[in-house]
Amino acid sequence: MKHEINFTLNGEAVTCAVDIRKSLLEMLRDDFELTGTKEGCGVGECGACSVIIDGRTVDSCIYLAVWADGKAITTIEGIAQSDGQLAPIQAAFIEAGAVQCGFCIPGMVLASDQLLKDHAQLSRAEIRRGLSGNMCRCTGYQKIIDAVQLADAKRQADPKTVVLPHFKIEQ
């Protein structure tokens, strides 16, 4: 059975008649061909499928597609600027050498970006806690944490790069 939903995807208003059994991950990959979002487990264990929904990092594999109705969703394809310039967190991942196989990276980048948006300043311990839901088998996390710290340091040095939080629901 299909159900029509309307939501904002990477800043654009979209409509989709989606199979009600599908996960958000499946809808993003199959119906929108946004294959930057990866599946590492399909059951909410690894964080590879992380996307941002209304200012929160969510495992899209255990989030029903129909729940996206009315929400604002950001995927890895949606955080660079429209002219293709990398977001500060993407640039920091490259500079810090945080990327290896890259399979965890879309989820890591999004989770890191949201973490930065949620905190005016971050300690390494806070970064560790904030990224604890995202697994990586390649890096030992060292350079991923370095990357988030680098992005944090850069925005402290240059307040212009501070990006205001996305639309966020307070509970």
Add this chain to the structure above:
Amino acid sequence: MAQKHIIGQAESRWDAIAKVKGQANYTGDFPIKNLLHGKILHATIAHGYVTSYDISEAEKVPGVLKILLPEDLPQIKYSTAGHPWNLEPKKRDIEDRTMLTRHVRVYGDDIGAVIAKTPLAAKQALSKIKVTYDTYPVYLTPKQAMALDAKRIHEERDNVIASTAVGFGDVNQGLDEADFVLHRQLHTPVQLHAHLENQVATAFQSEDQRYTCISSTQIPHICRRIVAQANGLPWSLVRVKKPFIGGGFGNKQDVTIEPLAVAMSKAMGGKPVQINLTREESLAYTRTRHAIDYDVKLGVKKDGTITALDMQVLSNQGGYASHGHAIGGKGGTFINALYKMNSLNYGAKTVYTNIATAGAMRGYGMPQVIFALECVIDDAADKIGMDPIEFRLKNHQPDGFYNELSHTKQQDFRIGDCLKQGPEAFKWQAKVQQAKAFNQLQGPTRRGVGIAAFSFGTATYPFGLETSGARLILLPDGSFKLMVGATEIGQGADTALSQMAADTLGVPFESIIRDAITDTDTDPFDTGAYASRQTYIAGYAIRDAAEKMRKMIIQRAAATFDIRGEFMDIVDGNIVSVSDGDLITTVKDMAQASYFDWQTAKTMVAESSVNIHNNSYASGCTLAEVEVDLQTGKIKLLSLMNVHDSGKIINPLLAAGQVEGGMAMSAGYGLNEGLVYDELGRPMNNNLLDYKLPTTMDLPDLDEIFVETKDPLGPYGNKALGENPTCSPAPAIRNAVKNAVGVGIDTIPLTPESVYDALQAAKAPKGVS
């Protein structure tokens, strides 16, 4: 103008931008029209025989197109191990499997398959297939499978698939002469690779009526051969393409699902079929790190001389031979590479059992043997009251040692430097004092420090064939297309190899263009990503091709400008005069002329292929600091440092990343990871919730230093680094725990339960358990 060296620079990996943008396509990301989905029917017993299938209900599921049983596919036996083909039949990997089987040897064995229009339909059909089995006794350990009355797991051969012994000297005499003999039994667990991308393969008939298989493989060229063999096809009828790959760590050095993917496409008249394993399948039903049991006797004198080492090894192979004895049989050479001793006997058996098939995993047997060795070495130091670092410094092999077990001279072997510089950088002495002061407080926790050393070969010579090819094409704008069969699997090989090409050519790093896809139809032959071989073996091929290309460019410039070639050099993309550095022309101008000059146009391609008959031994050590909770047995890792003797470091940023990832993998090995089975051979924790990968919260900041020299043999002074970092962290952590609580635990992982039990046992009065 001075040559700008690109070797040794922290160049950003060329694929990082695509990866942070979500633009990098992995096997599952390619849009393929009318894609069908294949799923495997896994056995629900660990040992037995399928007497019947009832597929009548499954066939009725809407969307199901075909159900395959073993009889429907070729019955050709093959091996999945990613080794080069051997022309001598006796030396080939054991060919003991077919794509689908009625003989069940492991829980989850591939006993059937479904092809459907959607993954869901395939799954529903699987659940409706009824299977009846004859069941046989299940053997979980080598000892059980070696019992006199044990049934053969494969009718054609004994459960002990290989048994070897290497060594020198008289071990019995050595043990007699020792002041102390330590006798230990040590056990390592079934570790899982747990690459974030599960195995996935898509196969289809291409326009030319051959079969293309897009796959997340570490070994495209070997994959082509094995797919063809299993399906009874000429090798040239198969083409393998490897796009970006989400980690492999050795698991994708076995050709597990690709033959079946191609067989499914064939069964569907060439339509595209994808097999995309679930996390649970990938963890339990592909390959693992061999669990190995060690029975060790070490003889030591009061002055620290090692008189004898006797190590008896039982390697748990699981249900199929895969890489087989190559792993369990490997340790003797590298023990000899690391320490001096009067006598050595390393006897190893590899034994079929009914747990998951073990294959290659990062370190290829070394993490196991180094764990066993470094526990006993550390305990020997304690026994004679010698500092553990001093004991190792006294006994390590010197630079230039000739290893008679591998006929290899260990040139530029820097373990001594590692053991000196590492503790200094780690502030070992200060940490020892801090731990003492901390422990005097008699709080609920204890602190300790530990060390472990290792040796590691580069590539597989003299045991395996080492060939590689490279091709450089000069493009019209003066950049170069680099084509190699060496495989990028996330480790950064492509970036390191591009740096090599740029360095030898004398052009900027950015002038080298790589490809996201390795393609067996177009890329030169190379056996692939394993054995920490690529920067070494492919490095020679790239150096040769780049030197040829450089010569061709200079020749053209020499002819154009009437200057002798030897008077010219290429620096940063410019062709300059050697004597005064004056600009003569540019690589770009020569490239343009090579394409478009009316008289002389002739494009430039340089090709090379090498067969390498040398090996450079690497070494290193790990230093660990831990805090152990006496009440719960929980270990907190406070600091961890790896020290590496890996020759010249091609790219320090990528190298550090490799080391940190390897340290994390080995910390997990020592502390948390292990696939466990119930008595029926059913895996109990094949998911990422119950199989404990380290998360950000489980690790401290990871440190590494490189004792950097230039290896005299390595093409750019480099030697192995990819796997080395996984060798020594686990035993260093174990030794640190011993230092903290006074109990050496010989079975990993050191879970809170096992540490708690060991502490209780140590407390119990002697004679009472």
